[in-house]
Amino acid sequence: MVRMRSSAESPAGKPTLVEEAYEALKRAIRTNVFAPGYQGSEQEIALQFGMSRTPVHEAVIRLQEEGLVRVLSRRGVVVCALSPEDMREIYEVVVALEGAAAELIAAQPAEARVPAAEELDAVNARMEAALAAEDLVAWAEADERFHQLLVERSGNARLLRMVGTVMDQSHRARMLTLRLRPKPTLSVQEHRGIVAAIREGQAALAQERAKAHRIRAREQLLPLLRQLGMRHL
Amino acid sequence: MVRMRSSAESPAGKPTLVEEAYEALKRAIRTNVFAPGYQGSEQEIALQFGMSRTPVHEAVIRLQEEGLVRVLSRRGVVVCALSPEDMREIYEVVVALEGAAAELIAAQPAEARVPAAEELDAVNARMEAALAAEDLVAWAEADERFHQLLVERSGNARLLRMVGTVMDQSHRARMLTLRLRPKPTLSVQEHRGIVAAIREGQAALAQERAKAHRIRAREQLLPLLRQLGMRHL
DNA sequence: GCACGCCATCTTCCATACAAGATGGTATGG
């Protein structure tokens, strides 16, 4: 889960109810407790969380800004469903932003980019281990961590936040198809290629490989979704 | 001004007070009526807008999500100032996203990309005319329109929204330096190059030119800001 | 049987009231 507090400045000093509602709602959506298409009233959600409507209302505003829900005026709040079209958009954005992130890291001086490469390699090793152990959940977790680390180390907070937003949107879809697609052995290899280019400071190559990696993932995911007859998800 | 309603679904059916407050505040920030660093209370803003605190509060939440303001718990809301570091981040993101947009348009079939190229050329002509008439404001307006059109025609709503967000953040800085930098004659030429690549469907070239265009703009803007001693803006 | 309009109900929108934290000035003690 991508953590990024945008309101409270004190880290966990005293989480407000809004923050609680925001995190709880987001988690509920990510874990399909509130499935896409789910429609409920703020009152109802507030009751479940044991708070008044106000914090829920404000949390919903933030989630709407991030594209996770839509509030229909006087008709309730609905969890956004993703169409294959949405997935295309999301991947186009991720391809561009992660490509840029890889390029940025590779363009950093060696004393900055080499440690980053080390870290990335370490996470990649975790992925490999998880794959050997046939632990798909652990693999997915490490994979997510690898990609998050990639944008973190770009040194661009806005880029990090933007990628986080679209990845949150598409989290459900990736989880859904996790067990449906062939064993992701290619990913580890491709990650190694990205890291190698970063370590050597080959910015253009790092960008190209990062983009190609995500494009391939998309080419694998999109047909799967269509074939599942998933018009919305 | 980049318009993008994210809440109300009926186009201007009946703007709510929240929407009013949101637009008014955003405009006030963009036009420097609320200058960076300005700190005020929601109550005070509500008074100016002739409404209660509630709609202002919700508008502020949205603006915070977009990075235009920060609400300090129980100390008021402050308009975000941009450091040169922020400008670097913003341009890195814009370079990546506009590059992707140009690439996406150029990759479209001819019957889609050629009309887009026509439109872009038309706007570019407006820029040229404004430049000949020494009308810098009209030039800036057309320039903004050109870049907005570029991401619009990419056919990716998320990309459009993201670029809009960061451009809103940096609007003030661009306006400030508008009269300080040399006459932007190069822009028209570079735009032509981008459009030509799009028209011919040369995706990689279109991307490259769009990126180079923004990179050059950044190289022109950043030293100017530093030289002005603008630590924040 | 069908279409239309009315109305009860539910929902967000907005205003207001109160609670609790943060701040700055002032008074007090050294």
Place this chain on the structure above:
DNA sequence: CCATACCATCTTGTATGGAAGATGGCGTGC
């Protein structure tokens, strides 16, 4: 004169009530 503790004040966080709009069901007219 300086440091510290207190307190009045200001600000957001949260709860709640009323207003207005949207919806769906029911009844009425044809």
